[in-house]
Amino acid sequence: MPTLPPSVHLETGRGGLPCVRVTGRSGEAEIYLHGAHVTSWNPIGHAPVLWMSQASRFSAQAPLRGGVPLCYPWFGAHAADPNAPAHGFARLAEWSLIKAAEVGDDVTLVFRLTDSEPTRAGAWPHRFEATYTVTVGSRLVLALQVTNCDNETVTYEEALHTYLAVADILDVGVTGLEGTAYLDQLAGPPPMQEDHPIRFTGETDRIYLDTRATTTVEDRSRGRAVTIHKAGSDTTVVWNPWTAKAAAMNDFGDDEWTTMVCVETCNVRAAAIRLAPGASHTMTATLDVDPLASVIPRG
Ligand code: TA6
Secondary structure, three states: OOOOOOOEEEEEOHHHOEEEEEEOOOEEEEEEOEOOEEEEEEEOOOOOOEOEOOOOOOOOOOOOOEOEOEEOOOOOOOOOOOOOOOOOOHHHOEOEEEEEEEEOOEEEEEEEEEOOHHHHHOOOOOOEEEEEEEEEOOOEEEEEEEEEOOOOOEEEOEEEOOEEEOOOHHHEEEEOOOOOEEEEOOOOOOOEEOOOOEEOOOOEEEEEOOOOOOEEEEEOOOOEEEEEEEEOOOEEEEEEOHHHHHHHOOOOOOOHHHHEEEEEEEEOHHHOEEEOOOOEEEEEEEEEEEEHHHOOOOO
C-alpha cells in the first residue's frame, strides 16, 4: 500500500470490502478495491453525480450495482463460455492501489490489475497489465490503460459502464449522438439512426457505433447537465432497464430505474481493441457537471 496523502483513507466499506475514501478540496469520491469500482463522486457544491442501487450487493463474489463498473476484457456475455462472468472479470477482481497523490485541488489514484492463475485458467488465457487512473476533483477523469504482456496479439472489449443519477428519466435528454448509427440490443440488427436527442420511453439498450462524440445528459428536472468527454473510445452505450428489466434484477430496486441512466465510454463489438505484444491502449472518460442553462445552445 503506497503512502496516502491526508485526503485519502483506506477503510473497511460495506460488506467488509476495502474501500478508498477521498475527501479532496474540489471533490469527494469512494472507490472499492473490488473491481476498482468508483461508487460515488461528489464534486464540491453538487449533488452526487453517480447512481448506486440501494439493493447493490457488496460481496467479493458479485459486481457492485451502480457507480462505474469496469468491463474488461469482454462486454456482455462471453462469446464462447456461458460460465464466464458477464462484462468480464475485471469488475470482480481485487485491484491494488499503487499510488495516491494530491495534485493541486485534485486527488489522483492509480489502481492495477494483472493476469493471475485464475484469470489465465478462465476464459482469458492471456498475460496483461491493466492500470486504472482515477482523478477526483471538480471533474472526474477515468483512464483505463491495458498493456498486452503476451507474445501474441490479443483482442479485447472494454467499457466504463457509468451509472449517472438523474431526477426523473422521463425528463432526461441525451445529446451528442444525433445522426450516429446504433445497434439496438433489444431489436437486433441492422443498425438504426435517429437525428434527435435521445429521450426515454421504454427499455433502452443501444451501442452507438464509430463515435468519439462528447455526450451530455440533460437532467431537466434537476436543472443539471453531466457532460462526458472521451478519448480512445469509438463506441458509446446508452442504457436504461425500465420497469421489467429493473424488476428482474435482484440487485436493482424495482422503482429505481427512474433515477438513473447509463452512458458508457467503451470499445465493444467491431470497435474491440487489437493489441500487439507489448503494446498499450488507453481509454479515458472525463465527466463534468454544469447548471443546465449553461449548456443549452442559444437560439
Ligand atoms: O450496458 C448495457 C448492458 O449490457 C445491458 O444489456 C445490461 O445487461 C447492463 O449492461 C447491465 O449488465 P450487468 O451484467 O451489470 O447486469
